Amino acid sequence: MDWTLTWVFATFALYIGIAVWARAGSTNDFYVAGHGVHPVVNGMATAADWMSAASFLSMAGLIAGLGYGGSVYLMGWTGGYVLLALLLAPFLREFGKFTVPDFVGDRYYSDAARVVAVICALFVSFTYIAGQMSGVGLAFSRFLGVDFNTGIFVGMGIVFFYAVLGGMKGVTYTQVAQYCVLIFAYTVPAIFISLMLTGNPVPQLGFISDIKGEGVSMLQKLNETVTGLGFAEYTSTNKTMFDVFCITAALMFGTAGLPHVIVRFFTVPRASDARLSAGWALVFIALLYTVAPAVGSFARLNVISSVNETTYVPAAAYDDESAAITERGGTPSPAWFANWEKTGLVGFDDINGDGLMQIRGPAAPDGLDNEVTINNDIYVLANPEIAKLPDWVIGLVVAGGLAAALSTAAGLLMVISSAISHDLCRRTFFKGMSDKTELRIARVAAAGAVVAAGFMGIYSAKLAFVAQVVAFAFGLAAASLFPVIFLGIFWKRMNREGAIAAMLTGLVPTFAYIWHFKLGAGKASTASDWFLGVSPEGIGFVFMFVALVVGIIVSLMTKAPPQDIQDLVEDIRVPGTRSPHGVADAGMLPVD
Amino acid sequence: MTEKAVGIDGKAYWKAVIRLTVSLLVIWFAVSFGAGILLRGWLDQFHIGGAPLGFWFAQQGSIYVFVGLIFYYCTAMRRLERKFGIKG
Numbered sequence: 001m002d003w004t005l006t007w008v009f010a011t012f013a014l015y016i017g018i019a020v021w022a023r024a025g026s027t028n029d030f031y032v033a034g035h036g037v038h039p040v041v042n043g044m045a046t047a048a049d050w051m052s053a054a055s056f057l058s059m060a061g062l063i064a065g066l067g068y069g070g071s072v073y074l075m076g077w078t079g080g081y082v083l084l085a086l087l088l089a090p091f092l093r094e095f096g097k098f099t100v101p102d103f104v105g106d107r108y109y110s111d112a113a114r115v116v117a118v119i120c121a122l123f124v125s126f127t128y129i130a131g132q133m134s135g136v137g138l139a140f141s142r143f144l145g146v147d148f149n150t151g152i153f154v155g156m157g158i159v160f161f162y163a164v165l166g167g168m169k170g171v172t173y174t175q176v177a178q179y180c181v182l183i184f185a186y187t188v189p190a191i192f193i194s195l196m197l198t199g200n201p202v203p204q205l206g207f208i209s210d211i212k213g214e215g216v217s218m219l220q221k222l223n224e225t226v227t228g229l230g231f232a233e234y235t236s237t238n239k240t241m242f243d244v245f246c247i248t249a250a251l252m253f254g255t256a257g258l259p260h261v262i263v264r265f266f267t268v269p270r271a272s273d274a275r276l277s278a279g280w281a282l283v284f285i286a287l288l289y290t291v292a293p294a295v296g297s298f299a300r301l302n303v304i305s306s307v308n309e310t311t312y313v314p315a316a317a318y319d320d321e322s323a324a325i326t327e328r329g330g331t332p333s334p335a336w337f338a339n340w341e342k343t344g345l346v347g348f349d350d351i352n353g354d355g356l357m358q359i360r361g362p363a364a365p366d367g368l369d370n371e372v373t374i375n376n377d378i379y380v381l382a383n384p385e386i387a388k389l390p391d392w393v394i395g396l397v398v399a400g401g402l403a404a405a406l407s408t409a410a411g412l413l414m415v416i417s418s419a420i421s422h423d424l425c426r427r428t429f430f431k432g433m434s435d436k437t438e439l440r441i442a443r444v445a446a447a448g449a450v451v452a453a454g455f456m457g458i459y460s461a462k463l464a465f466v467a468q469v470v471a472f473a474f475g476l477a478a479a480s481l482f483p484v485i486f487l488g489i490f491w492k493r494m495n496r497e498g499a500i501a502a503m504l505t506g507l508v509p510t511f512a513y514i515w516h517f518k519l520g521a522g523k524a525s526t527a528s529d530w531f532l533g534v535s536p537e538g539i540g541f542v543f544m545f546v547a548l549v550v551g552i553i554v555s556l557m558t559k560a561p562p563q564d565i566q567d568l569v570e571d572i573r574v575p576g577t578r579s580p581h582g583v584a585d586a587g588m589l590p591v592d
Numbered sequence: 593m594t595e596k597a598v599g600i601d602g603k604a605y606w607k608a609v610i611r612l613t614v615s616l617l618v619i620w621f622a623v624s625f626g627a628g629i630l631l632r633g634w635l636d637q638f639h640i641g642g643a644p645l646g647f648w649f650a651q652q653g654s655i656y657v658f659v660g661l662i663f664y665y666c667t668a669m670r671r672l673e674r675k676f677g678i679k680g
Binding site: 063068070071074075078079081082083085086087090204205207208209210217218219220235241244245248249252272275276278279282283286289290293570573574575576577 | 609669679
């Protein structure tokens with residue numbers, strides 16, 4: 001594991017170096033990197049910001065297990081960028097302030113609306129960040145032999161350094177470095193595995209190619225292999241079409257409504273750069289997201305063919321025992337299985353006592369029990385070893401996972417600290433605050449948020465909602481934030497009353513539904529108990545619709561927004577015409 | 593902060609933007625929710641390489657189209673801005 005340590009140290013040193021170089025001097029630097037980030041650079045930073053520990057380590061494995069059902073993540077987490085580019089990012093950049101609650105509060109001329117937006121942003125971000133911190137702790141404890149909590153403290157220290165010192169500026173440039181580390185670590189093993197399995201070095205093409213030396217396509221062979229063991233066909237799903245539709249939509253609209261993604265588009269110089277930047281972000285994201293289904297399917301096939309029906313060999317004295325088994329004419333279990341068994345990510349329980357490892361699905365034709373447990377993360381982590389790549393590549397994957405977790409955590413920290421120092425202190429409670437004081441509070445808030453996030457990571461096992469981040473973060477962003485931002489730009493008549501009503505009708509029922517079916521009394525319920533058959537992951541889409549309708553009806557029943565607000569909306573629609581408008585910009589002038 | 597530009601027909605520009613946005617969103621819907629979910633069963637009788645077409649759209653094709661859509665939007669918006677004399 002020496003290579004792992006080397007990579008982790010080298011990458012951490014790089015992040016700290018960047019932080020020292022990119023110090024923030026004003027609130028403009030701290031919140032939006034001085035509006036001066038190049039669109040391609042911002043695209044790369046957005047990609048790192050976006051791709052979390054779960055995208056990097058778990059998504060391929062999730063798809064490997066779900067097959068076609070995993071498509072909801074692939075389409076949902078990329079399709080949201082089309083919505084961002086076309087419906088939100090350029091207009092919010094033209095609006096010219098620092099945060100998402102800035103837009104909600106000013107567009108709807110109401111501090112109450114601002115505070116509701118702050119609550120949504122904080123809840124979404126804290127749920128999300130706890131998962132990243134526990135990911136850092138796990139990476140340290142499994143691969144570096146460091147205690148889980150110590151791992152989190154080290155991660156906290158690193159993020160503290162560049163987020164508190166450099167603000168958005170430091171975060172942006174470290175995210176660029178982190179993107180390079182994580183994409184390299186992800187694609188290199190994938191290329192080798194694709195080459196081994198299909199003879200095609202491009203994983204996206206290997207995915208649709210034939211197995212090397214056989215006249216059968218990779219997916220066909222995978223389908224036959226898994227059904228032969230009693231699993232469902234890989235290209236099928238057990239979810240209903242309507243549920244797949246709702247989950248995909250909730251993830252798309254949720255992506256577009258996530259505050260830490262939206263603010264990344266505030267950092268570029270102009271509205272046109274925000275559009276371009278969304279395109280580049282999706283290019284960099286698609287690089288990983290189109291490789292992930294290939295990795296998932298290759299790995300599922302590889303794991304089954306290299307483990308199933310082999311003779312189990314424990315890690316101790318692996319070389320001697322496996323040689324002895326080969327001599328007797330048997331097939332020993334692969335070395336990577338023995339190596340990863342120590343981490344608890346894979347396990348074997350010899351139920352029928354024959355010493356062979358049986359992988360079986362719920363409907364196994366030969367009636368045997370499944371004896372092998374495989375954690376989703378193993379599909380990415382063990383890839384380099386399955387492909388027999390050198391040790392240094394294996395260490396790189398761990399550094400890549402840490403890069404993915406830390407970059408996302410830093411982006412979320414910026415949202416949390418600006419929500420407190422900017423949205424609550426400067427814009428709501430102490431309106432006359434100077435820039436210098438605000439910057440100081442922003443740093444203190446960022447520091448406090450790092451500590452809070454670390455503790456949430458440490459206690460993540462006890463905080464049940466952390467595991468439901470997909471349902472909570474995306475569902476709430478889709479149902480509460482997306483409708484008011486969208487209507488605020490595209491419908492001039494939308495007013496304060498409508499906005500508050502829409503946010504609350506999105507937030508409260510979505511939260512209650514997810515809580516009930518994931519953590520509360522309905523935990524043990526089945527699909528037939530769900531409202532319209534929609535799972536908690538997809539319910540955000542349903543309530544987003546309700547929120548849109550409620551927002552429109554309430555707006556039409558109450559007074560139209562003031563003229564200043566309507567002028568503001570006209571300005572943000574046409575690039576380069578933004579000028580200050582009385583009520584709309586009374587609390588803070590737009591920054592060019 | 594620029595002065596309010598004179599002579600920009602903001603209403604006509606916005607109408608053109610909406611038309612462009614709606615047509616691109618139709619494609620966005622068609623490749624993901626259409627090809628990848630609603631019509632998947634029917635599309636799966638065709639194949640691209642060794643993958644059923646509907647399945648491929650859900651796991652690969654839709655993402656490529658998304659990227660193309662955003663870049664097309666950027667160029668089309670640039671054209672619109674030039675046409676209406678807007679300095680983005």
